[in-house]
Every structure is written in C-alpha cells, then in structure tokens.
Amino acid sequence: MNNIPTKEEILEWISQNPTQTAKRDIARAFGIKGAARIDLKRLLKELETEGKLQKRSKTYRDPDTLPPVTIVQVTGPSSDGDLYVRPMEWTGAGDPPRILFIPRKGDPALGAGERILARLTAVPSDDHAFEARLIRRIGTNPQKIIGVFRVSAEGGRIVPIDKGADKDWLVPAGAVNDAKDGELVEAEQLGGGGGRMGLPRAQIVQRLGDPTAPRAVSLIAIHQHGIPDAFPDNVVAEADAAEPASMKGRTDLRDMPLITIDPVDARDRDDACLAHADDDPKNPGGHIVWVAIADVAYYVTPGSALDREARLRGNSTYFPDRVVPMLPDILSGDLCSLHEGVDRACIAVRMVLDADGAKIGHSFVRGMMRSVASLNYAEVQAAMDGETTDRTAPLMDDIIRPLYAAYEATKTARAVRQPLDLDLPERRIQLSDDGKVTSVNYYERFDAHRLIEEFMILANVAAAEELVTRKRPLLFRVHEEPSPEKLDALREVAKASGLTLAKGQVLQTRHLNQLLRQAEGTDQDELINISTLRSMTQAYYGATNFGHFGLALRNYAHFTSPIRRYADLLVHRALITAHGWGKDGLSVDDIERLDETGKQISDAERRSMAAERDTTDRYLAAYLSERVGNEFSGRISGIQRFGAFVKLDETGADGLIPIRTLGREFFHHDADANTLRGSDSGLTLGIGLRVTVRLAEAVPVTGGLMLELLSVDGNALPRTPQRGRSSFKGRKAGPAKSKAAKLKKKIERKRR
Incomplete structure (x- = not known):
C-alpha cells in the first residue's frame, strides 16, 4: 500500500524542489501509484483551497514564495540607479518581495515597463529578497487602465476614466487585489484574449481610494500619467542633511537690492532681479540688469541620490491643489528658494543693455545674495499705477521704477526681433478648502509679468551665448520652425477668415505676427491665435543647437528655474565648469548622456503638460456638472x-x-x-x-x-x-x- 504523505511533507517537498512541482513529480517522489493518486489529488486540492498552494497549469507552488523562473516587469531605476523588477503574478499575503535585477555583460538595456523571463535567486539582504537575471525579453509595458472598480460575481469590472474609452474591462476573481466596489484603481491588461462579451481583461495592481474624495482629481492624473510623487528615503535623507552654502568661493552680492516678483501663490522662488541706469559714458541711456538664480547645483551634485531623482522627474508638475516637486521641499521651498531677508547661494548674470534694450554685454558670478523683498505681480503693478503700500512705497525710486525703465527699453529690441506674439490667456481654477471648484477665470496679465519674462529671456540667452563662446557642452531649448504641411493648414484657416499669410518666402515670426495683427480685435482673433499655436512644433531639449523659432533667437537655453527644471540645473553645472567655480560642475557622465537626458526630460515635460491638462478638464467638468x-x-x-x-x-x-x-x-x-x-x-x-x-x-x-x-x-x-x-x-x-x-x-x- 502506498504511503500518502502529510500536507506538511508535500509543502516541504515543493519548497525544496521548486522545479519539480507537477502532480506527477510529487507522486514519483513519494512512490504513489495507482488508486492512491486519487488521495494525492484530494490533498493537493485541499491545500489549494486553504491557500497554501496555487495551481499554475499542471504544477503547484507556495503562493507566498516565487518560483525560480518567472515573468517579471521592470519598474525602472531607483534613485540609486539600481534596476528593480516585480513579479507579474503574486497571490501571497502582503506586498510582493523586492527583486533586484543583476545585469550581465552583454545584456540589453531594459526600460521601465518591459517584461522579461528571469531566473530568481533568494538572497539574505535587508534591501531585497531576490536577485533576478535575464533569461529572455518578452515584451514592453502592457496597457495601463485607471478607472472605477465595480464588483461582480465573476470578480468585477473597471469603468475607465479616460474620455476616449469605449469599453469596460473585466477583472477575473483572482486579479481583484482586494479592491472594493466604487474604488479608483490602477490596472494592467492581462494577456490571453478577451473575456466575456469580448471585453478585454485586466488585473488590478494598485488601489487609489475614493474617486469622489476632495482633491482626488490631481491624484488621478498623477497615477494615470506615471508621475513620481513620493521621494525615496535616501533622497529625503540627503535633502535633510543639506546645510546652507558658505561664502567660500562666492562673490558677495548681499548689499545689492535684489527682489523677487512671483505669483501670489508661488511655491518656490528661483529668480531675483535688479536694474539701474548704466553710468558708463560709452553707453548713454543704457541700463544694467542683474538676474540672480538659486544655486541648486551646490545642493544637487552629479551622481547623488537627489540628482538621480531630479533627472527621473525632469521637472516639477503643478496642479490647482498641489505641486509634485522635482526636489524635496526642504530644498525647493527653503534652502534653495530666494526668500526675503535671508542669505541664499546664487549664480547671477550682469547684463548691459543699450538705450534700445539690446544686450551688448554680460558677465556671470557665483555669489551670495539677500533679497530685500518678496513681491507679487499684482502689488508691483499696483505700485507702478500709483497705489503703493507700506511694502512697496520705500522700493519705488531705487528698485521698482528702474526695473520698469529697463523693461521699456527692451520693448524696442523686442520689436526689432519680433518673437511670436500670441495672445492666449491662461485659465485660473479657484478651489475651496475642501477641493471644490468655486470659480474659473483667466489670469490677469500685467506689465510686471512681461518685465520678468523679458529679463528671464535675456538671462537665458546670456547663459547659452556664454557656453557657446566657451565651447562647453549644454542642453539647448530648441524650437524648430513649423512644417510646410502645418503652414498650409494655417493658410487655409486664414483664407477662410478673410485674412492672408504670405507664401513663397522663408517663414519668419514677423510674417505670423502680421497675420495675428490682421485678426486682432475681430471675431477671428482667438481662432487665429489658436490656429497659429497649433501650427507650431513642440519645443524640446537637445545638445544640438537648432535655434528657437518662436522667440526668434539663435542661442537659447533654460537657466532661470533650476528648482523646478532639470535642464536649468545642467546649464548651471556647465557654467560652473566653464568658470572653474568648483567641483560640482558637469560630470563626465552628464556630458556623455546629454542627448539621452534631453530626450528623457523632454518626455517628462510632455507628461506633466498632459497631466495638468487632464486635471484642468476634470475640474472644469466638475464645475459645469451642476449646470x-x-x-x-x-x-x-x-x-x-x-x-x-x-x-x-x-x-x-x-x-x-x-x-x-x-x-x-x-x-x-x-x-x-x-x-x-x-x-x-x-x-x-x-x-x-x-x-x-x-x-x-x-x-x-x-x-x-x-x-x-x-x-x-x-x-x-x-x-x-x-x-x-x-x-x-x-x-x-x-x-x-x-x-x-x-x-x-x-x-x-x-x-x-
């Protein structure tokens, strides 16, 4: 008579022999033959019902462990640069074990979302439970679904939240992941063809909570577009350990009356400015403009955890109710931010403008500044319009009026250059404390806005020209001219509106501005502005300089917002290297990966724009749902x-x-x-x-x-x-x- 093993003996065998888990293998191991196989089948079924085994095809395994060969998905690099993967199937209690991917020489580069067949080895480590090695690649990222889960007898359905979605998704009972009815969930497409009624199948990978909860709108966009919104522990630890910069190697600018001018709800302050008349007799009627930018490069050094995370994020993402910052708040909101009355490290450019506002010279310094005031656009404009306050009145003669005088001069240079002059007001969504939309209107544009924009453009040009002259590698902000096809479409719109866009000549921004002026004040004004915008190519970051068509500039790079844009941080590092200001300039790795970084952060910028646009659409729909x-x-x-x-x-x-x-x-x-x-x-x-x-x-x-x-x-x-x-x-x-x-x-x- 065959000796039927106990359940414990079966589990121990499977644990010790993970590659021999078919019923036939188990029967052979215990010498079970004939009719006794029926008893073995009963025991295996009981273990499966008890949740101690999981049947996969004709084999069994412990649901709380992983088989030695399994399909995993790359989750992307950590802030340390290590590549982690996660099992595609996990039915054990709690979260799946952490798996570190160990590449071998000759392995192909793997991207986030890619699926591979991997061999797993259990390792005694506090950081991860398994190490994975590539057997073969399987495919790329499966389709992601964000939607509302609805329970059904077979498991459930997901009602997608995408506007263009035309089908629900079926969720098998084993792929529900404990989701509750009505919860917002993130899911991935399952293979194996369609489910009942031909609907596609999905497995829930994350529960996101109540979709109707206050401020859930931006949370949906964050998850839908895959925006990293939680800083790893080592990144936070580095930020927490940061200390204020010292004066070593810096020019003392603390006696200069630099001020910041930002939106009233600004979350960070990257830039400060100052202007005064040029006393050089060789430049009659000229101006000196200083622009000082937060020295983020001092705190975020090449190869650090902070640097890797900032590169991964690419930029900060702004929503009506929250910001997903590129850097932890202790840096973005404190140590790097140019707050009033405190010493802050900066990289500053001194620009010389002639009487017509053209930049005729510039020089850079790495300094220490102290802002004399943190103002907002509305109060600065009100002061210039004669409505001063206790804050702005003392600043009028020496600070605010000289800024506007320099700005007036730049208008002449701008008119000669003729950058594209689109008029597309920006919407402003006002929220109540509980996250509901109270009003939707447009931001009011003041000369104070245009003043800061013009000075920032001048500073960006100066940074690009400085690095080009010194033959240093950098990421340019590139905006190529429109394609012939898009220009033809714009001409058709103009023709239908009774307007003309000249043909048969090299397109310049002044030609488009002539079209915009024809439409100004007519019923076609907004249409022509929108159509002109749609004819434009998307700007991007690249190591090769193709100029900036929209701004009508030959050399242009982003320098003025390193707290919220990684491209600006790289430009700062390039300036540090070019001037020999320290060892925290561009690294060899930075230079070798410039093209790759340019593409990555351009993609991240588009990701943020899409998330911000989707969030605005949802808030507007919520606002209008009562009407x-x-x-x-x-x-x-x-x-x-x-x-x-x-x-x-x-x-x-x-x-x-x-x-x-x-x-x-x-x-x-x-x-x-x-x-x-x-x-x-x-x-x-x-x-x-x-x-x-x-x-x-x-x-x-x-x-x-x-x-x-x-x-x-x-x-x-x-x-x-x-x-x-x-x-x-x-x-x-x-x-x-x-x-x-x-x-x-x-x-x-x-x-x-």
Missing part, C-alpha cells in the same frame, strides 16, 4: 470625423458636439478645409464659427463634456430628418441618454 441643461456661447475650436469641438467663452472648457446628434443626413468631413458639411441641409461647421450650445452632459471623473448644437452664427439649425432616438432641435433641456450619461450614473451609484 447641465444651460446654454453657452462658444466657438468651434476643432473638427474631427466624429464631431466638432467647441471652446466655451465663459470658462474656456472644450466640449464635443457628436456628429450623430446633428440629424439623419450624412456629414462629409473635409480634413484639408477642417469642415463638416451636411449633404442635405448644406450646414457647414468649420473652425472659428460662433455657436450657441446646450450642455448635455458633464462627467467629472473623465473630464468629458457633451454639447447640443442650438445655433450657428446666430442662426437656428436647419430642420432635417433626425437620426437616432431624437434630435437636439426642440429637445427639452437636460442630459442626453448617451454612453457618457450611463457612465456617470454607474460611477456615481452608491455602494451596495
């Missing part, structure tokens, strides 16, 4: 085959008029002319048309707005046979029964 059924005026801002986008005048929010709601007639989409034209009515929708719409739906969790078209250029829609259930013509005010409405209902349903 569903109301009528709004706006202008068509985009045309697609599936409908027209409208920018609402009041808030600047963008909503969609689906083409299916415009009647039963066929609408022809002309991609070249950017129009939709009705085959029966002749109704033509094009970019720039004034429209009146009714808000049909606003879904805060996706940021989506659905609109009903009521009139075009003041004319009611022509009557045509309608398709679908009903038309917008004559429909009562209220939300449409569309997929977005159902989505909203599902998301806002109370937990059972």
Whole structure:
C-alpha cells in the first residue's frame, strides 16, 4: 500500500524542489501509484483551497514564495540607479518581495515597463529578497487602465476614466487585489484574449481610494500619467542633511537690492532681479540688469541620490491643489528658494543693455545674495499705477521704477526681433478648502509679468551665448520652425477668415505676427491665435543647437528655474565648469548622456503638460456638472470625423458636439478645409464659427463634456430628418441618454 504523505511533507517537498512541482513529480517522489493518486489529488486540492498552494497549469507552488523562473516587469531605476523588477503574478499575503535585477555583460538595456523571463535567486539582504537575471525579453509595458472598480460575481469590472474609452474591462476573481466596489484603481491588461462579451481583461495592481474624495482629481492624473510623487528615503535623507552654502568661493552680492516678483501663490522662488541706469559714458541711456538664480547645483551634485531623482522627474508638475516637486521641499521651498531677508547661494548674470534694450554685454558670478523683498505681480503693478503700500512705497525710486525703465527699453529690441506674439490667456481654477471648484477665470496679465519674462529671456540667452563662446557642452531649448504641411493648414484657416499669410518666402515670426495683427480685435482673433499655436512644433531639449523659432533667437537655453527644471540645473553645472567655480560642475557622465537626458526630460515635460491638462478638464467638468441643461456661447475650436469641438467663452472648457446628434443626413468631413458639411441641409461647421450650445452632459471623473448644437452664427439649425432616438432641435433641456450619461450614473451609484 502506498504511503500518502502529510500536507506538511508535500509543502516541504515543493519548497525544496521548486522545479519539480507537477502532480506527477510529487507522486514519483513519494512512490504513489495507482488508486492512491486519487488521495494525492484530494490533498493537493485541499491545500489549494486553504491557500497554501496555487495551481499554475499542471504544477503547484507556495503562493507566498516565487518560483525560480518567472515573468517579471521592470519598474525602472531607483534613485540609486539600481534596476528593480516585480513579479507579474503574486497571490501571497502582503506586498510582493523586492527583486533586484543583476545585469550581465552583454545584456540589453531594459526600460521601465518591459517584461522579461528571469531566473530568481533568494538572497539574505535587508534591501531585497531576490536577485533576478535575464533569461529572455518578452515584451514592453502592457496597457495601463485607471478607472472605477465595480464588483461582480465573476470578480468585477473597471469603468475607465479616460474620455476616449469605449469599453469596460473585466477583472477575473483572482486579479481583484482586494479592491472594493466604487474604488479608483490602477490596472494592467492581462494577456490571453478577451473575456466575456469580448471585453478585454485586466488585473488590478494598485488601489487609489475614493474617486469622489476632495482633491482626488490631481491624484488621478498623477497615477494615470506615471508621475513620481513620493521621494525615496535616501533622497529625503540627503535633502535633510543639506546645510546652507558658505561664502567660500562666492562673490558677495548681499548689499545689492535684489527682489523677487512671483505669483501670489508661488511655491518656490528661483529668480531675483535688479536694474539701474548704466553710468558708463560709452553707453548713454543704457541700463544694467542683474538676474540672480538659486544655486541648486551646490545642493544637487552629479551622481547623488537627489540628482538621480531630479533627472527621473525632469521637472516639477503643478496642479490647482498641489505641486509634485522635482526636489524635496526642504530644498525647493527653503534652502534653495530666494526668500526675503535671508542669505541664499546664487549664480547671477550682469547684463548691459543699450538705450534700445539690446544686450551688448554680460558677465556671470557665483555669489551670495539677500533679497530685500518678496513681491507679487499684482502689488508691483499696483505700485507702478500709483497705489503703493507700506511694502512697496520705500522700493519705488531705487528698485521698482528702474526695473520698469529697463523693461521699456527692451520693448524696442523686442520689436526689432519680433518673437511670436500670441495672445492666449491662461485659465485660473479657484478651489475651496475642501477641493471644490468655486470659480474659473483667466489670469490677469500685467506689465510686471512681461518685465520678468523679458529679463528671464535675456538671462537665458546670456547663459547659452556664454557656453557657446566657451565651447562647453549644454542642453539647448530648441524650437524648430513649423512644417510646410502645418503652414498650409494655417493658410487655409486664414483664407477662410478673410485674412492672408504670405507664401513663397522663408517663414519668419514677423510674417505670423502680421497675420495675428490682421485678426486682432475681430471675431477671428482667438481662432487665429489658436490656429497659429497649433501650427507650431513642440519645443524640446537637445545638445544640438537648432535655434528657437518662436522667440526668434539663435542661442537659447533654460537657466532661470533650476528648482523646478532639470535642464536649468545642467546649464548651471556647465557654467560652473566653464568658470572653474568648483567641483560640482558637469560630470563626465552628464556630458556623455546629454542627448539621452534631453530626450528623457523632454518626455517628462510632455507628461506633466498632459497631466495638468487632464486635471484642468476634470475640474472644469466638475464645475459645469451642476449646470447641465444651460446654454453657452462658444466657438468651434476643432473638427474631427466624429464631431466638432467647441471652446466655451465663459470658462474656456472644450466640449464635443457628436456628429450623430446633428440629424439623419450624412456629414462629409473635409480634413484639408477642417469642415463638416451636411449633404442635405448644406450646414457647414468649420473652425472659428460662433455657436450657441446646450450642455448635455458633464462627467467629472473623465473630464468629458457633451454639447447640443442650438445655433450657428446666430442662426437656428436647419430642420432635417433626425437620426437616432431624437434630435437636439426642440429637445427639452437636460442630459442626453448617451454612453457618457450611463457612465456617470454607474460611477456615481452608491455602494451596495
């Protein structure tokens, strides 16, 4: 008779023989034959039910351990530069064990999100439990889903929060990861084909909490776009250990009346400035402008944990309710920030301007400064307009008026250079203490804003020219000219608006400015500004200098914001090396990786912009959700085959008029002319048309707005046979029964 092993003996065997865990292997090990295999099968089933074993295909393993060969996913480098991976399947209690990837000579470079088949070795380490070595690459990052989880008998579903999502995702029972009904979750696509009803399958990898909680909007964007928002312990430890810079090797600028001018809600202060008349008789009517920038390079040195984390983040990301900083707050908000009345390390540039505001000379110093005042734009402008306060009155003659005098001179030089002069006001979302939107308006632009912008541009030019002259490597801020295709599209928009953009010549910014001036003050003003912006290429960071088209500058680099941009930090290091100011300049590794770093931080910048844009859309949808059924005026801002986008005048929010709601007639989409034209009515929708719409739906969790078209250029829609259930013509005010409405209902349903 066969001796049936105990459950403990089976578990011990599997633990000691992780590569021989099939039922056949276990039977052979214990000499189990014939009918006794039925008893073994029963024991294995009981262990599986008890959660002590997990069946994978025809093998068994302990769910609290990892098999020696398994599929793992690269999570990206840590701030120390080490590469970690995580198991794709983990059903044990608690978080999965930490796995350090050990590359061998000849292994390919692995990127975050990539999947590999790896051989694991358990190691006695406080930092990680396993080490992984590459067997073979499998694939790249699976699709990520952010959505609201809904429990079902089979496991559950995820309702995505992306505006463009048209399907739910099925979550098998074993991939729920303890998520609760109604929670916001992050999930990844599972392989193996579609699930029930052809829906794709996903596994939940992280629970993000209540999607309706105050200030959850920016949290959604942070996770959706993969923005690092928690500093590793070693990065925080380095920041906490930082001490204020000393005067060693620095020029003493503390007697100079430098001031900072920032938004009223500024979280950090990178730059300070000062201006006065030039007393050099060779420069009559000229000005001296000083721009002092926080010396972040002193605190964030090449190869440090702080440096690796800053490079990984690329820049700070700003939301209406929070900031995800590039550097820990003790640096960004304290030691590096140029606060009033305290000594702060800086790198400063002294610029000489002639009477027409052209820069005719500059020089750099590494110094120590002490700001005499931390002011905001509104109070500085009010002071210049005659409304001084106790803070600004003592500063008028020696500080504020000389700044404006130098700025007035730069206007002449700017008019000669003719940078692109777009007028696109920035929206400002005001939140209450509990995170709800109280108002949406536009930031007011003062000469105080333009003054600081102009001086920062001059300082950036000086930094680029200095390093080019000294033949030092650096990252330029590159903005290439528009493509011929985009220029042709802009000409079509201009022609349709009764305006002209000259053709057959080398494009310069002055040509675009002529178009903008033609539209200024007309109904086409905003349309031409938006269309001109859309014709532009995206600026980026690169080690090769192709100039900055938009600013009409040959040499341009970012120097003025090292607290929040990694590119500026590298420019500071290049200046330190070029002037021999210390050993904290550009490292050999910095130089070798300039192109790679440029691409990485350009991608990070776009990631932040997308997250900030998505957050704004969701806040606007939340703000407008209480006004569903109301009528709004706006202008068509985009045309697609599936409908027209409208920018609402009041808030600047963008909503969609689906083409299916415009009647039963066929609408022809002309991609070249950017129009939709009705085959029966002749109704033509094009970019720039004034429209009146009714808000049909606003879904805060996706940021989506659905609109009903009521009139075009003041004319009611022509009557045509309608398709679908009903038309917008004559429909009562209220939300449409569309997929977005159902989505909203599902998301806002109370937990059972």
